[in-house]
Amino acid sequence: MPKAYVFTRYSGPEAEALVDVDRPNPGPGQVLVAVRAAGVNPVDWKQRTGYRRAGESGGHDFPAYFGSEVSGVVEEAGEGVEGFALGDAVFGRPVVGGYSEYALLSVDLIAHKPDALSFTDAATLPVSAVTAYDGIRQLDLPAGATVLVTGAGGGVGVAAVQIARALGLRVVGLASEAKQDFIASLGAEHVASGPGWTGRVPGGVDGVYDLVGGDVLEEAATLLTDRTKLITAGAPPEVVEKLGGARVARVRTSDRLTAVADLVVRGDLDPHVTRTFPLERAGEALRTVEEGHARGKIVIEVAR
Template identity: 85%
Template sequence: MPKAYVFTRYGGPEVEAFVDVDRPSPGPGQVLVAVRAAGVNPVDWKQRTGYRRPGETGEREFPAYFGNEVSGVVEEVGDDVEGFVVGDAVFGRPVVGGYSEYALLSVDLIAHKPAALSFTDAATLPVAGVTAYDGIRQLDLPAGATVLVTGAGGGVGVAAVQLARAAGLRVLGLSSAAKKDFVESLGAVHVPSGPGWTERVPGDVDGVYDLVGGDILEEAATLLADRTKLVTAGAQSEVVEKLGGSRVARVRTSERLEAVAELVVDGALDPHVTRTFPLERADEALRTVEDGHARGKTVIEVAG
């Protein structure tokens, strides 16, 4: 039977497990994908603790799959599916599956994988790449303006820094001192995190893209004259709205996936996958992200 890495109830790492699962069957508007790679994101372990994305309703069914972005090859198509056939290489957000051998994806949340894009890099785009893209576009800063990206060394931050630079922005990257060289290699001015970090910010800040939340978000807000230029993917809407900002408005469409993929193919965006793990070590992959010290993206690779 196919394997999957799941959580059996809300809690810490102790509720995680490898399990045998039935091979899913695609419903109308869905495709079954043999997973080749799955991106690992902070939201994965947060969902294990009971976190819900804005707008999510209903009770989660257990065991629940880890994983919110995958790439792979179409194995089966459901009714009313157009534009995708068995054998197509695709990437997107799973409806069922993630850290698993098979996943179900809705055709409005997937895109064809360009031949020049690896399965590993493609698996970083549906959550991390698109979140970065949406946030920088939402800020809508003019060329030459300065944007501060908090959590600049993580998966979304790495993409956000590059996309901001491509838009002609001056980028300040907040991260730990250990990630200084990495953040600077992306073209950002490094700002060391830690107590009093706002005093180390060089010059004025025109916009903030926060990927951390908490005290970092509140402190970053004090740097802005115009709080409408405060966007977060690291905190809930009600938290950032009290500060005068907003949560990143995600655009979950196939067209957005295609646009971000083209940026990788064209060389404007490098996902910077720094760690890969086989599916049987999915627990280790998740720990590298949960401990907060991962650089760039961590990806689980599934043997094809």
């Protein structure tokens, strides 16, 4: 039987397990994908704790799959599927599956993987890179303007910095002192996080893309004269709206996936996969992200 890394209840890491699961069957408009790689994101461990944002759907059926971005090869197509055939290399957001050997994907949430894009890099795009792309595009800053990215050293932050640079923006990246050289290598001006960080921001700021929330979001808001240029993926809508900003508006389409894949192929975006783990060590991959030790992107690779 296929294997998947799941959580069996809302709890801590003790609720996680690698288990045998039934091979999913694609329904209308779906494809079954043999997973080659799965991206690891903070939302994965947050879902295990029972976290969900207001207005989003409720609880999981257990055991519940980890993972919300995968790449792989189409093994079976459901009724009415057009444009995707057996053997096609694809990437996208799974309906069922994630840290698993097989996943079901809806055809409106997947895209063809370019030959020049590895399965590992493709698995970083559906959540992290698209979230970064959506936020930077939503700010709609003109070339030459300055954007501050908080949490610039994480998976979304690394992509946001590069996408902003590709659009001609000056980027200031807030991250730990240990990530100074890394942030500079992305083309951003590094500001060390910690008490008093706003006083260390060089020059003015025209927009903020927050990926941290909490006090950092509130402090970042003070740097702006136009609070409509405050976007967050790190806090709930009601929190940022009180500050005059907005939650990032996600665009979940195949066209969006293709757009970020093209950025990678052109060399404008490096997913910066810093560590990979086999499926059997998915728990270690998740701990790396949950404990805040990740720099760049962590990916689970599924052997074939």
